[in-house]
Amino acid sequence: MRTERNRVKLNRRWKKTSIMTFVIPGALWFLMFSYIPMFGVLMAFKNYRYRPGKGFVYSLLTSSNAGLANFRFLFRSPDILNIIRNTFLYNVVFIVLGATLPVCLAIMLTRLYSRILAKTAQTVMFLPHFLSWTVVSYFLFAFLSTDKGLINRIITQNGGEPVLWYQREIFWPFILVLVHTWKIVGYQTVIYLAAIHGIDASLYESARVDGATPFKQTMYITVPLLKPVVGMLLLLNTAHILNSDFGLFYQVTRNSGQILSVTQTLDVYVYKALTESAIYGYSTAVGFFQNIFGCLFLVIANGIIKKISPESALF
Amino acid sequence: MKISRFANFIYTLLFILISIIMVIPVLFVVIISLSSERSIALNGYAFIPAEFSLSAYSYLWQVSGFIGRAFFNSLFITVAGTILGLFIVIPYGYALSLREFRHRNFFTVFAIIPMLFSGGLVASYMVNTQIYHLANTYLSLLLPIACSSFYIFISRTWFSTSLPHELIDAGRIDGATELQIFSGLVLPLAKPLIATIGLFFTFGYWNSWYEALLYIDSNHTDLYTLQYMLISIERQVSSLAKNEQYLGVDSLTSLPTDSVRMAIVVVIVIPITMAFPFFQKYLISGLTMGALKD
Numbered sequence: 001m002r003t004e005r006n007r008v009k010l011n012r013r014w015k016k017t018s019i020m021t022f023v024i025p026g027a028l029w030f031l032m033f034s035y036i037p038m039f040g041v042l043m044a045f046k047n048y049r050y051r052p053g054k055g056f057v058y059s060l061l062t063s064s065n066a067g068l069a070n071f072r073f074l075f076r077s078p079d080i081l082n083i084i085r086n087t088f089l090y091n092v093v094f095i096v097l098g099a100t101l102p103v104c105l106a107i108m109l110t111r112l113y114s115r116i117l118a119k120t121a122q123t124v125m126f127l128p129h130f131l132s133w134t135v136v137s138y139f140l141f142a143f144l145s146t147d148k149g150l151i152n153r154i155i156t157q158n159g160g161e162p163v164l165w166y167q168r169e170i171f172w173p174f175i176l177v178l179v180h181t182w183k184i185v186g187y188q189t190v191i192y193l194a195a196i197h198g199i200d201a202s203l204y205e206s207a208r209v210d211g212a213t214p215f216k217q218t219m220y221i222t223v224p225l226l227k228p229v230v231g232m233l234l235l236l237n238t239a240h241i242l243n244s245d246f247g248l249f250y251q252v253t254r255n256s257g258q259i260l261s262v263t264q265t266l267d268v269y270v271y272k273a274l275t276e277s278a279i280y281g282y283s284t285a286v287g288f289f290q291n292i293f294g295c296l297f298l299v300i301a302n303g304i305i306k307k308i309s310p311e312s313a314l315f
Numbered sequence: 316m317k318i319s320r321f322a323n324f325i326y327t328l329l330f331i332l333i334s335i336i337m338v339i340p341v342l343f344v345v346i347i348s349l350s351s352e353r354s355i356a357l358n359g360y361a362f363i364p365a366e367f368s369l370s371a372y373s374y375l376w377q378v379s380g381f382i383g384r385a386f387f388n389s390l391f392i393t394v395a396g397t398i399l400g401l402f403i404v405i406p407y408g409y410a411l412s413l414r415e416f417r418h419r420n421f422f423t424v425f426a427i428i429p430m431l432f433s434g435g436l437v438a439s440y441m442v443n444t445q446i447y448h449l450a451n452t453y454l455s456l457l458l459p460i461a462c463s464s465f466y467i468f469i470s471r472t473w474f475s476t477s478l479p480h481e482l483i484d485a486g487r488i489d490g491a492t493e494l495q496i497f498s499g500l501v502l503p504l505a506k507p508l509i510a511t512i513g514l515f516f517t518f519g520y521w522n523s524w525y526e527a528l529l530y531i532d533s534n535h536t537d538l539y540t541l542q543y544m545l546i547s548i549e550r551q552v553s554s555l556a557k558n559e560q561y562l563g564v565d566s567l568t569s570l571p572t573d574s575v576r577m578a579i580v581v582v583i584v585i586p587i588t589m590a591f592p593f594f595q596k597y598l599i600s601g602l603t604m605g606a607l608k609d
Contacts, residue, residue, distance in 0.1 A: 195603075
C-alpha cells in the first residue's frame with residue numbers, strides 16, 4: 001500500500017518535471033547563444049590578447065585589465081559622434097514615419113469601396129518585408145547604377161550628366177529613408193489593420209446614428225483605440241534607438257566609402273572594426289554602450305508612455 | 316462609415332500607385348534578367364529591352380556546379396533550419412503556457428532577458444568561432460538563428476488562448492505522459508501555429524545572409540548560399556571597379572554578367588513572391604499575435 005502510494009507520488013513528480021524536457025532545447029540554445037556570449041562583454045574591459053594554443057576563455061581571463069580605457073577611446077574618436085548622430089537621427093525619422101504613415105494607410109485601406117483592391121494592395125505592400133536586404137540592394141542598383149542604371153539613362157537621354165549616386169552623400173539620407181519605408185510600411189500597415197479590425201463595430205454603428213462623419217469617426221474612435229498599439233511599437237523601437245538595420249546601411253549603400261559620413265551607423269562600425277581591423281576590446285565597448293543605452297532608453301520611454309497611455313506600457 | 320465617392324476615387328488612385336511602386340523593382344529585375352547582354356551594353360537596364368534572351372537562365376542551368384551548389388545550400392539550410400527552429404520554439408512555448416509547469420516564471424524570464432540584453436556582435440562572434448568552432452560549417456548558418464524569443468511568445472500566446480486545456484487534463488487522467496500528450500494531442504491541434512512559425516523560419520533562413528557574411532570565408536565557396544553569393548559577386552565587382560585602371564576591362568568578363576546576377580536575384584525572389592500570398596493568413600496571424608500583449 002505504501003509502496004503503491006509512493007509510486008503514484010513519484011509518478012506525479014516525474015510528470016511535473018517531465019514538462020522540463022520541453023524547454024531543454026530552447027534553454028540550451030539561450031545558454032549557448034545568448035548567455036555565454038554575454039560574458040564576452042568582459043572583452044570591453046580587457047586588452048584582449050589571443051594566446052596561441054590556449055583558447056579563447058583562457059586568453060580572455062589572462063589578458064590585462066583595461067579598466068574603462070576602451071570606453072574613453074570611444075568618446076575621443078572623431079568619427080564616433082558622427083556615427084552616433086547618424087544612428088540616432090535615422091531611427092528618429094523611422095520611428096516618426098512608422099507611427100504616422102502606416103496608421104493613415106491602414107485607415108484608408110479599411111475605407112476603400114473595393115475590397116478586392118484593398119486586399120491586393122495589402123498583399124503587395126506586405127511583400128517587401130519578406131525580401132532580404134541583399135536582394136533590395138540589387139533592386140536599388142538597377143535604378144542607381146552609374147553606367148547602366150535606369151535613372152542615369154533617363155538623365156543622359158535628356159542631355160544631362162550622369163550622377164555618381166553611390167558617391168554623393170547628399171542623396172543618401174533620402175534614399176535610405178525611402179528604401180526603408182518601401183520595405184517596412186506594408187508590414188506596419190498590416191499590424192495596424194489587424195488592430196483596426198479588432199475594434200468593436202458597434203462603436204461605429206452608434207457614431208453613425210449620431211451623425212458622425214467618416215472623418216470624425218476616424219478621429220474619435222479609430223485613432224484613440226489605436227493608441228495603445230502605436231504606443232507599444234514606439235516603445236519597442238526606442239529600445240533600439242542606437243541599433244540599426246545592418247543590411248540597410250551596409251548592403252543597400254554597397255558599403256561605399258565616399259558616403260560613409262551620412263550612412264555609417266554603429267552596427268556597421270562595429271562590424272567593420274571586427275572584420276577589417278580586429279580591434280576586439282574597443283568594438284565590444286561600442287556594442288556594450290549601445291546595449292546599456294538601449295535599456296536606459298526603454299526604461300525612460302516606458303515611464304513616459306505609462307503616463308500617457310498606461311495600457312501600452314511594457315512593465 | 317462610408318466615405319464620399321470623390322475620397323474613394325483619390326484613395327483608389329493612391330493605392331494603385333503604391334502597389335505599382337511596391338512591385339516595380341521586382342518586375343524590373345525580372346526584365347533585366349531576361350534582357351540580352353547586348354541590349355544591356357547598349358541601353359543599360361531598361362524596362363523595354365532591345366532584345367529578350369533566356370541566356371542568363373540557360374547559363375545558370377549549365378553552370379549548375381557553383382550556382383547549383385549555392386542553390387542546394389540555400390534549400391538545405393532552409394529545410395534543416397525550419398525543422399530545427401520548430402523543434403526548439405514550439406515545445407518551449409507550449410511549456411510556458413502550462414500553468415502546472417513549476418519553473419514557468421523562471422523560463423519565461425530566461426527567454427525575455429535575451430530580448431533586452433545581448434553580449435553584442437563581437438562577443439557572439441568570438442564565442443561562436445573560438446569556443447564552438449562554428450566558422451566555415453553548415454552549423455554556423457543554422458544555429459545562430461534557430462531560436463527567437465519573439466516566436467516563443469507567439470507560441471505561448473497561441474497555446475494559452477487557442478488550445479483547449481480540458482483536453483490536456485483528460486489526457487493526464489487517462490495516464491498519458493506529458494510527452495505523449497504533446498505529440499499525440501497537442502501537436503495535431505497546433506497545425507496553424509506550426510504553419511505560422513514554420514513560415515517565419517522558412518523565410519528567415521531563405522533570406523539569411525548575415526551568418527554567411529560573418530562565418531564563411533572565401534576559401535569555402537562550397538558553403539555559399541544564394542544570398543551570400545550575390546554579396547560576394549557584388550564585392551568582387553566593386554573591388555574590380557576600384558582597380559579598373561590597373562587591370563583593364565577584360566577582368567570583368569570572368570564575373571557573371573548583369574543578366575546572370577539579376578537572374579540569381581529572380582531565383583531568390585520568385586519562390587517568395589509566388590508562395591507568400593497563399594500563406595499570408597498564417598503570417599498575419601503570427602505577427603498580430605506577436606504584437607499582442609497578454
